[in-house]
Amino acid sequence: MNKSIKLIKLVVFLLFTQSLTAGEGMWLPQLLQALNEGDMQTMGMKLSAEDIYSVNKSSLKDAIVHFGGFCTAEVISNEGLLLTNHHCGYGQIQSHTTLENNYLKDGFWAMKKNEELPNPGLFARFILRIEDISEPMLAGVTDDMNSKERQSVIDKNMEVVKAKYEQDLPAFDDVMIRPFYHGNQYFVFVTRTFNDVRLVGTPPESIGKYGSDTDNWVWPRHTGDFAMFRIYAGPDNLPAEYSNDNKPYTPKHSLPISLDGVEEGDFTMVFGFPGRTNQYLPASAVKQTVEVLNPTKIGIRETALNIIDKFMRKDPQVKIQYASKFARVANYWKKWIGESQGIEATDGIGKKLEMEKEFLTRLNKNPAQKEKYGALLGDFEKLYNDIEPYAASRDYYNEVISRNIEVMRAAGLGGRLITALENNGEKGYSNMKQRLIDGYYTSFYKNYRPEIDQEVCAALLKMYKDNAPFKGLTSPMDKMMGVRDGGGDYTALAKKLYSTSFFTKQAEFDKVMAMNPKDAVAKIKGDPLYAFMSDMKAVYEDIVEPKYKEYNDQISEKQRLYMKALMEVFPEKRMYPDANSTMRFTYGKVNGYTPRDAVYYRPVTYLDGAMAKYKPGDYEFDMPAKLIDLYNKKDYGQYADNGKMPICFIGTNHTTGGNSGSPAIDAHGNLIGLNFDRAWEGTMSDINYDPSICRNIMVDARYILFIVDKFAGASHLIYEMNLVNPKRMPAPTPPIISKTPITKGKKSKKKKKMKVKGPNPKM
Numbered sequence: 001m002n003k004s005i006k007l008i009k010l011v012v013f014l015l016f017t018q019s020l021t022a023g024e025g026m027w028l029p030q031l032l033q034a035l036n037e038g039d040m041q042t043m044g045m046k047l048s049a050e051d052i053y054s055v056n057k058s059s060l061k062d063a064i065v066h067f068g069g070f071c072t073a074e075v076i077s078n079e080g081l082l083l084t085n086h087h088c089g090y091g092q093i094q095s096h097t098t099l100e101n102n103y104l105k106d107g108f109w110a111m112k113k114n115e116e117l118p119n120p121g122l123f124a125r126f127i128l129r130i131e132d133i134s135e136p137m138l139a140g141v142t143d144d145m146n147s148k149e150r151q152s153v154i155d156k157n158m159e160v161v162k163a164k165y166e167q168d169l170p171a172f173d174d175v176m177i178r179p180f181y182h183g184n185q186y187f188v189f190v191t192r193t194f195n196d197v198r199l200v201g202t203p204p205e206s207i208g209k210y211g212s213d214t215d216n217w218v219w220p221r222h223t224g225d226f227a228m229f230r231i232y233a234g235p236d237n238l239p240a241e242y243s244n245d246n247k248p249y250t251p252k253h254s255l256p257i258s259l260d261g262v263e264e265g266d267f268t269m270v271f272g273f274p275g276r277t278n279q280y281l282p283a284s285a286v287k288q289t290v291e292v293l294n295p296t297k298i299g300i301r302e303t304a305l306n307i308i309d310k311f312m313r314k315d316p317q318v319k320i321q322y323a324s325k326f327a328r329v330a331n332y333w334k335k336w337i338g339e340s341q342g343i344e345a346t347d348g349i350g351k352k353l354e355m356e357k358e359f360l361t362r363l364n365k366n367p368a369q370k371e372k373y374g375a376l377l378g379d380f381e382k383l384y385n386d387i388e389p390y391a392a393s394r395d396y397y398n399e400v401i402s403r404n405i406e407v408m409r410a411a412g413l414g415g416r417l418i419t420a421l422e423n424n425g426e427k428g429y430s431n432m433k434q435r436l437i438d439g440y441y442t443s444f445y446k447n448y449r450p451e452i453d454q455e456v457c458a459a460l461l462k463m464y465k466d467n468a469p470f471k472g473l474t475s476p477m478d479k480m481m482g483v484r485d486g487g488g489d490y491t492a493l494a495k496k497l498y499s500t501s502f503f504t505k506q507a508e509f510d511k512v513m514a515m516n517p518k519d520a521v522a523k524i525k526g527d528p529l530y531a532f533m534s535d536m537k538a539v540y541e542d543i544v545e546p547k548y549k550e551y552n553d554q555i556s557e558k559q560r561l562y563m564k565a566l567m568e569v570f571p572e573k574r575m576y577p578d579a580n581s582t583m584r585f586t587y588g589k590v591n592g593y594t595p596r597d598a599v600y601y602r603p604v605t606y607l608d609g610a611m612a613k614y615k616p617g618d619y620e621f622d623m624p625a626k627l628i629d630l631y632n633k634k635d636y637g638q639y640a641d642n643g644k645m646p647i648c649f650i651g652t653n654h655t656t657g658g659n660s661g662s663p664a665i666d667a668h669g670n671l672i673g674l675n676f677d678r679a680w681e682g683t684m685s686d687i688n689y690d691p692s693i694c695r696n697i698m699v700d701a702r703y704i705l706f707i708v709d710k711f712a713g714a715s716h717l718i719y720e721m722n723l724v725n726p727k728r729m730p731a732p733t734p735p736i737i738s739k740t741p742i743t744k745g746k747k748s749k750k751k752k753k754m755k756v757k758g759p760n761p762k763m
């Protein structure tokens with residue numbers, strides 16, 4: 001081997017084996033002291049581990065909540081004021097929206113507490129403490145057990161551990177046990193859930209969703225993606241169901257907000273509840289994602305989106321009806337494209353293969369490890385090969401039948417009425433009927449256009465037929481079209497289904513719902529679309545599901561072993577557990593990037609950039625007149641940055657879905673931004689984080705304050721907050737509960753200026 005090749009190999013090896021690059025990792029707060037504190041302080045953090053996570057005193061974690069179980073939010077005042085994303089509160093905002101009070105279009109701000117709007121079903125969940133329970137959970141588990149035996153021991157242990165933690169726990173606190181590192185460790189979370197969470201305010205969509213789908217996942221970005229809620233508690237400050245008598249919650253900690261902004265190189269930390277990542281997959285799995293599964297899903301969604309887009313462009317009514325559905329389908333369509341391209345651009349598979357080579361080299365020097373782990377990579381290769389047609393079929397079935405042909409779901413839910421009557425009689429039937437009508441059918445028909453869906457149906461069924469790995473999967477179609485293998489008129493098939501089914505027409509659906517239960521169920525059973533959907537489901541469940549599950553269970557078991565192996569074979573590497581919707585933090589720096597040759601993206605955007613994209617009347621790029629007016633007058637108050645209004649910034653923080661609404665926190669523990677997205681080129685960070693292009697996107701805290709104060713005139717909320725100037729007076733003392741007096745009703749300008757202008761000596 002010549003010298004230069006040796007050198008390159010050494011560099012690649014060192015690059016991989018040195019501690020993870022700044023930015024990568026979704027860490028557990030209670031392990032911060034052991035794993036990250038030094039690193040973070042070297043990067044500029046002035047806090048101690050105790051300031052961030054402590055069980056005994058208030059700490060940053062006490063200001064962070066899991067919002068509705070799908071997003072993150074943070075407490076930003078002593079009166080339980082919550083900040084999260086507009087797109088996280090979208091459902092609630094939409095539910096309060098009527099033609100007269102169009103909060104989506106015009107925004108909404110409660111000017112008094114009694115105007116704040118309740119949201120049944122929405123919750124805010126705090127984490128009280130996190131503990132490692134690997135030992136009791138894995139007691140009695142041995143290496144020679146198969147996965148079933150192992151699981152049954154773990155299930156039994158879980159009951160014991162859970163009971164122990166649940167002892168003496170009040171009803172509003174819960175115990176949640178989750179596996180980490182693919183089942184090699186277990187942690188328990190004791191949580192406290194508040195169910196009275198009210199909507200305080202939201203900007204109009206033309207700010208909160210500015211740029212919509214065109215700009216989604218894109219940097220440079222100019223979206224003010226935020227909304228505010230408030231946690232209410234009972235008289236004892238403890239969780240209580242919604243009541244008029246409830247009071248704003250007094251938190252253990254609320255985040256002060258920095259007025260000093262960010263610049264390239266500043267330390268940032270993002271705290272929240274990331275949903276799911278897959279950082280430790282073998283190369284064979286990543287290859288399958290990039291070469292087979294992503295293209296399948298992208299292709300199906302692209303076909304559906306093109307058809308919907310064609311109709312949306314022709315008819316403004318359709319545009320309104322389909323905007324939200326289109327956004328939902330387009331969101332991950334766009335993400336998967338970015339993910340595949342990012343893996344390619346950074347040679348993600350090549351890097352995994354290089355690492356696997358090193359893994360094998362090390363195993364060869366250690367017979368004991370080789371004995372345990374030597375077969376793993378080969379096993380993966382085989383298993384991923386075996387599962388491939390089943391995994392692809394699963395994606396086809398899910399994308400075609402479950403997601404993108406709208407009426408399939410409507411027909412499928414009809415099945416629940418059949419079972420309700422069969423299992424629970426007429427009473428069960430009418431309960432289920434009401435639930436489905438209120439919870440699904442009413443809004444489904446409000447936004448449903450059968451002529452669009454029919455065209456999508458014809459196109460997607462053809463794709464399914466042409467590409468599904470097993471012929472039998474489409475036999476119900478063949479039967480209907482009277483063909484055997486291939487061929488067939490899909491347009492005619494869709495037309496036949498849509499014209500004969502009652503599910504495609506609201507008036508006919510309503511008639512069926514008005515019938516007595518027995519007749520209605522007979523109608524559903526005899527409906528051609530219901531029958532077709534059921535047949536497609538049955539063949540899928542017969543051909544694909546059992547095999548998919550069998551291989552997938554084997555892969556999970558190997559993945560657990562592989563995770564264990566990686567930690568043993570690379571002891572010098574700090575490894576973080578994959579995201580699993582539990583509380584994590586990630587840290588990095590404000591940092592631009594190079595998306596392609598010769599182009600550099602700076603890390604901060606300004607209102608000037610939003611103005612440059614402004615398209616009057618456009619549903620994505622229209623802007624409110626008041627905002628334009630403020631821009632023209634440069635009326636930014638104390639929120640400007642050298643005369644300009646910053647909107648968004650990016651950093652190297654490692655985030656994923658679920659981190660929406662997460663706070664971006666500075667070196668001193670103050671809020672500087674609100675996480676809401678990632679830059680497209682780096683969306684492969686879920687599989688393979690690469691510091692060169694992986695960036696999270698945050699709204700600048702100053703833009704949020706500016707919109708609340710100057711645009712919406714909701715300055716009473718600003719008085720509630722604790723605004724600080726850490727850069728003007730950077731004292732490295734930890735944050736303590738802000739002692740801001742309640743200034744309700746005392747809105748003198750002077751008072752406000754005094755409070756926010758003077759540097760807070762505590763920060």
Ligand code: ARG
Binds near residue numbers: 213
């Ligand atoms: N890409 C962001 C996140 O997953 C924002 C999605 C909402 N916005 C939209 N235009 N669809 O999930």
Ligand code: GLU
Binds near residue numbers: 657676
């Ligand atoms: N918008 C995403 C969310 O809802 C966050 C962006 C991401 O996936 O990083 O959670």
